[in-house]
Amino acid sequence: MKLKYLTLLVVSTLLIGIDQATKLYIDRTMDLHSSITVVENFFNITYMRNKGAAFSFLANFSYRLPFFILVSLIAVVVIVTFFRKLRPDQNFTAFALSLIFAGAVGNLIDRVRLGEVIDFLDVHWYEHHWPAFNVADSAICVGVFLLAIDMFIEERRQKNLKEHPPKQTG
Template sequence: MSENRPSYLILTLVSLASLIIDQVTKAYIDRVMDLHQSIPVIRDLFSITYVRNKGAAFGFLANTSFRIPFFIFVSIVAVLVILYAYRKLRKDQKLAQVSLAMILSGAVGNLIDRVRLGEVIDFLDVYWKTYHWPAFNVADSAICVGVFLLAIDMLREESRQKKALSAK
């Protein structure tokens, strides 16, 4: 293995930690709450609300007959692309390593639900009075945070490359 390869320890630890938190929270919600039950946490802002999502973001493709094979296929492709991209990172790209590990864990977390249940357990409900963001879960959060961190890393990488070129 090349000395400039990314750390697979980061990939393993971040992915496993996030995946465990995702699966434990979903199992807990499924065990202690009734479907559609809601527990207010911050009035007019945040509740724990147990819902199940048969589709993707915002219920996309929820009522199609091919949704489960489609989402499983897309998830597997995403996992393979993430692993390939991870392999291409340099050792010093720690933020990108963490971000791809988070995205990977989110994809796997929701894939587990789709294979096991045919749908995804969501429970984080953010809203303002009557305006609701669709409920989501830890896996969704890991994907979003991972994408945000990856965007930051890409901007930093672009800046590093510009500085390197101007130094020549």
């Protein structure tokens, strides 16, 4: 098995498992909108349900569920398509795409199963709260950040190759 596919399998299995286990635990042990302070004035575990996307975007859109399921499925197909085209040396890219894939699948499972996504990580500074999120959202954000870094590095690599092509031996 190629390393990039092993990366996708391991990262996705681990993250989807952690994401779904944490959501199930929160759903079974907490009441909706209840909160547990972890770090005073900074971090709580708060059980929320999100019918929309980030920041509850499109939460009241009448076709939101089929729309978000379709968008998630398209994202998964696009990620797999890009994944298949990766060069053997693009392990960092494979890792970043695996994080995004796992996050997309984790939230897709919630949308199909519940019609909404369970969020519970509540970061705030006193009364100023960032919208609650979950493990899948975190994986997507970290994956996109790593992918941006990787794209920057790849662009510099390509520029360097144009300026200093490898010498032909032979």
